[in-house]
Amino acid sequence: MTFVPLTRLPWRRANKNHRSLPHHWVDPISLPRRIDAWRHWLDDQPGGRWLLCQRHPEDFCAALIALWESGRIAVLPADDRPETLSRLAAEADGTLPDTPGDHSVSQHEAAALAYPEALAPASTAVVLYTSGSTGDPVRLAKRFDQLDAELAAHADLWPLTGSCVISQVSHQHIYGLLTGVLHPLCAGILFCGDESRYPEVLAARIQEAGDAGLAPVVVSSPAQLSRLPEHLPWGESPHPTRVFSSGAPLAAEHAQHAERLLRTTVIEIYGSTETGGIAHRRQTQDISWQALPGVQLSLSNEHLTLRSPFLEDPGSWWQQPDRVAPTTDGFELLGRVDRVVKIAGKRVSLDRVERTLADMPEVHEARCVDLDRADGRLGVVVALQDEAVPHQHDTRYALIQRLRARLSPHLERVAIPRYWRFVDALPSNAQGKLDRSLINRLFADLDDTKAPRWLGERHPDPSSCLLTLEVPERLIFLEGHFEEYPLVPGVVMVQWAIELAGESFGELGEFQGVERLKFQRVLRPGVRFTLRLTRRNDGIAFAIDSHEGRHCAGQVRLQAQGGGRHG
Template identity: 70%
Template sequence: MTFTPLSQAPWRRPAPHVRALPSDWVSPASLPARVGAWRRWLAGRPGGQWLLYQRNPGEFCSALIALWESGRVAVLPADDRPETLARLANEVEGTLPDAPDVPEVVGQDIPPPLALSPSSTAVVLYTSGSTGDPISLAKRFDQLDAELAAHAKLWPLTGTAVISQVSHQHIYGLLTGILHPLCAGVPFCGDTSRYPEVLAARLEEAGSAERKSVVVSSPAHLSRLPDHLPWAQRLAPCRVFSSGAPLAAVHARQAEHLLHAPVVEIYGSTETGGIAQRRQTRSSTWDPLPGVRLSFKGERLLLRSAFLDTPDAWWQQPDRVAPAANGFALLGRADRLVKIAGKRVSLAHIERTLAETPEVTEARCVDLGRSDGRLGVVIALISEAIPHCHEARRDLIKRLRARLSKHLEPVAIPRYWRFVEVLPCNPQGKLDQGLIRRLFADLDDTRAPRWLGELSSGADTCTLTLEVPERLAYLEGHFEDYPLVPGVVMVQWAIELARESFGQQGDFQGLERLKFQRPLQPGIRFSLDLTRREDGIAFAFISREGRHCAGRVRLRYQDGVGASHE
């Protein structure tokens, strides 16, 4: 079956023969009966816009078509969290149930299906769903058809079966996992395919039906492909798609190695639809999709395409780019939106939500660029709310996460938390990248304390605010039932942090007046008072519990500034 545009109702054309596949697959021949059930359910109900959230791809597709054929518009929330649905419920006529649940009445008349106008609205999507202040975007049939035609030109689906690991509630999964196979008349499946074990089973099922697979995936899924599953070459898909966020080059190579198939990334957004594509194992630059015109203004990307709401107007992307060959290279986002596991997250929205908490005076959410893709957040609290031990810190994070969970999907909630009384700033009054790296340095250096700020009261004195990380490497062996920081580690911390605060120090000569007064345990927040002396440094570790350790370090200065007392 050749490609048929949505506006020409490909589901009403004779379905091609498809060798039997298990019930998890959606066959083109199975759609008309389910569409009829949904149309009977909709009969007599108001027109207009209806919320459609359905994990099952067959039920989703059937309900979507029924809405179209009855002159209605599908509104696709990004998730089914109660807060999301409650917010959108006031803007639509109703919400579709999980199933139509209507008896089939012999001779029941329902209106004939309406012809679809290319200029009519097909779906309403949301740019960031529950992860920010959502912006609704309507997509007409002509926009969807233009983009689907570009997909069909680049990646025809004849003789294939499509396996989707991503949600069809978003534009990428909707186009590649549902609408393209629908227009091509090929079987498709999704839902539980997001699990690697199920993906392997689906590949085998498609192979048994003598069909090549196309896998619609994401960086989050491809980065977690296990190598112990039987990714046999005889079951290799003909193509793997990835979108939602840049795919790390190492994960692109690993996915191609395991699945024995090319991995094609699609770059775009809800507003623009697809913009460009690349196969990263061959080139890191992005090539525009058919019909997409590019222009560059400094580091900003401008584009025109029939996928846009206004095809003749130039659209400016928020990403920074550099022209390269026939396409461009991505340099990173210019705004405060990031993508976490393929979901767009507003850092400003997270900050505003946290700032509504009574004890929070300011919050700064940061993309740490870590391999797990998770966010960090620095929160300034009133002094009474500052956590001083592991239990208090854990409980505070739990409460703040609960507040965010009303607005965010779990993967979008920050994973790394730092609590301060005042946001640390550079001389220009900004929380710059250097300070951010220092705040989160203990994530990569398991020997370091957690740095939370520094206050200098003169050239020779400063006080650092620190925490003992729960995963500090030195806790191992000291002791299983009562872990504590070894005394020698505290001394070493004092020397190293004095070097960072005061500059280069001299050679170690010895210790004086060293006292250990109470143990320093995981999660304890403490201050390190440092004083530069003529012959070295004096230090004291002090927490709310009292003094833990104090002493002096004698140093021989190499430049002769100080002298050791020997």
């Protein structure tokens, strides 16, 4: 099937794909039956705006299209965390459940569910949320004509004939929605997502596509591409046709790393939720950005303005909050222009703080953030070279003093950041951004005196998680507990493992007991440690380690409500 715009209902025109792939792949021809089930469920529901947050692409597509065909609007939260859904509840008339229940639709009922011949181009299709310049969520609506214009540009530059798409990023955001779901849907080709964010799963999906005689296209992000492991058999798998990256600029060494391992072209897309796509590049050949088809650019005095069919008002010029420098065949990004805050009445450039810190040899990257705290002081997240990472209170304090001294010639004392977090790499969401939810998590221990200090996590595979944590010096459990030699009680370590497993894997069930529990070393305030969690059929296994060695390990038995066991 050639490219069909969303307004012409490509899912109702899809042809059978004569390729056999496992059930985690989405075939557009299978969608109408699932769409009709949702349509039948929606017939009994009032309201025109619905929160939609489905992890699996097929469930997401079916529910999204049912909303569209019934004249409703999909409100897409950035994530499915309870606090996010609670905050956005007022933005919608309801939240779609995981499934439409037992609303199976007979052929007769399906025939009665007349679908429109076309969708109105000027109608709102989705409402999305972006972090904006401050990291706080900003609400944005997208019409069908905006989405179709951008999808047509993608189809012009990167046609998908004979391909399939593997997405590592969330379809709840505009980049993942367009590139990982809607473009393959409009092209009538197979696509998948779900657990593909794990490198091992990505390698398996690439192999599945090759075995089916399809050329895979990978939709990824800087965070995913920077962490592609060398040990997986990339060279034995079919290589993708191309890899996309968006959400943040991709470091040159990571672009080279991804192209070498995956043996293909890595294409970056620059844009935002507000503007849609603006430009693209393959930086291993040219660091300049070139405008997407239909996008007009104006570059003057380091300012970028644009006019685009992807904007809410295509005829007006939009001021992009990025500094740029023109090149012979495009432009180069220089950084943001709007990252200036006032601290005690003093204007502070967050970019300048970051650049000053990044000039230090032990600093790989820094991100300065306004925490919006009552004291008005700033926070900094610093990615350090391995040998500079502090592992205990004394070395952490000494490092902070050295970094503050570096900033003191450039900032007044009150403007120097007060809160510091040291990480191996800047945490990022599915779009490769350090957004407000991650910032809140990094600094959550300032207000929660019972939690460890979270510094990042990795998911080597769907059943395991490795968290990097620190023991906050103000941890409430240290009070009155060996005042001359404070340490973390063993029961607290076990409780941390259970609580963080619930955050990593979802609700695991009721506590049934602990087995093979062994404490080997005390855990002191200020110590940096890792918590390794492994999901088991009957609960979790955990281990706490630091540079000193193993502190604690054990297994926690958990049982799902109703007596079921976890697989």
